[in-house]
Amino acid sequence: MELTVYEEIVRIAIVSPKSRLDAFAAPELRERLETLLAGTNRLVIDLSAVPFIDSAGMAVLVSAMKRARQAGGDVRLVWPTDDAARRILYLTKFDRVFVMADTVEAATKEF
């Protein structure tokens, strides 16, 4: 029997920030995500422990998603648990644009 077997390994980077994503934290996160996106185009950003996200923090997530999608990948988000962090996702309606998940496992499953 002629059989071809190959293995496909999908590389997903999982990032779990633990502090506020605001104008002052945004540049460092942006830099870290850009470095990661140089190695993979699939990112899961676990926001469950993030207490607050403002517009600048949201902008970093959007930039990462844009870059990942341009490279054929995506950025998926795990919902923050804190209302102060969830608010920006509702206000911007980016919860309708990002693929959102309740857990890291759910976010990685469909990649």
Next chain:
Amino acid sequence: MRIALVTTFPPGGGSLNEYAFHVVRSLRQKPEVSEVLLLVDELPAGQSYPPDDETPGLAPLRYRPCWRFETLGNALRIRRMVRQLQPDALLFNIQFASFGRGKLAGALGLAAPLLAKTLGLPVVVLLHNLMDTVDLKSAGFTGNPLVERVIRAAGTLATRLLLRADLVAVTMPKYVELLEGRYGATNAILAPHGAFDEGVLPPTFELPPGPLRILTFGKFGTYKKVDTLIEAFQLLAKRSADPLELVIAGTDSPNTPGYLASVQERYNHVAGLRFTGYVPEEAVAPLFHEAAMVVIPYTSTTGSSGVLHQAGRSGRAVVLPRLGDLADLIAEEGYSGVFFEPENAWSLAEAMAKLIDDPTYRQELAQRNYAAARGLPMSDVVDWYLLHFQTLLHQRAPAPAIAQPDVALAKPQVALTKPQSAQSRK
């Protein structure tokens, strides 16, 4: 993507022209944008827009004047132009008085997004203010309570018309909540103002040589008044050993022609007072760089503040009135400033003195504002609009169109999570 933008635009002097200028500069640099069509207002006799710009490396920019301030047929004319040009997406950069300070012209113009949407393309309205939050008296609309009630009712109707667009973008979080709470809107989104990031040199945070300059910038006369600022400047000048200069940069609001000339005449005895008149775009950033501080002398607000964002991008400390929208903006976007009581010259003089007397504090605020501005440049904000347009286009597109490069970013959302009810939001 071919994007049409209904707006005022330099050299036109209408409200929001500078904002449009920066949006367009960013739009033209985006690889997914193939053409920018400006549906601008017709200029007065003797003025004209520059020729269409096809600079290599940028999306071509084409000017299509098709509406006129204070006329009644703007909505129909804009729709006709959109039908003729057939862009992929349409963005309105407007506020409630964009199409006229006359109530009828202003209101009828606001039907333009609804009429354009009947052509089938995605329509997003960037609405810089909400009638519900505008102090009509301070903003120069009316002081008559009965007329105010009529205007408010018309404003409610106009807001409902605007909400018929695919999305209505507002620059303040509380505006989204107001549209959702009062109008039941599900298509209101937050799209922050963003900092103008083009052509601005990194700030030095050091004071330039010469007199210490206090800058105010805007279209003055309605809720942006300089009288209290000049009074405060006089108080400050009396107690300051160093030479001071107050630079009043900008023009009259279209609603109050002659205001600055009358101020200039009234205060012509005040030393160190300089009126610049209209400031062309290329001169705006240097003007901010030369200032020691920027004062925002509003008596009420109608949304976010371009001046605050420009001050931040230029690394300048700001002095601003303790007013709802501005205080919210400071809290939401990470800016800092020294507050004063609106229309109180002593309070304003004291606030400015704080920055003069304590250069370390002034620099600290300037650096914080610069960091806040860098956190959300206009280029990022434009990406937000493009992403929303791509999502809307994706929702409209037949299946094969998904493979088109310019909609490739708009992936459908996969339901990996339980939907959140509106009631669960806080």
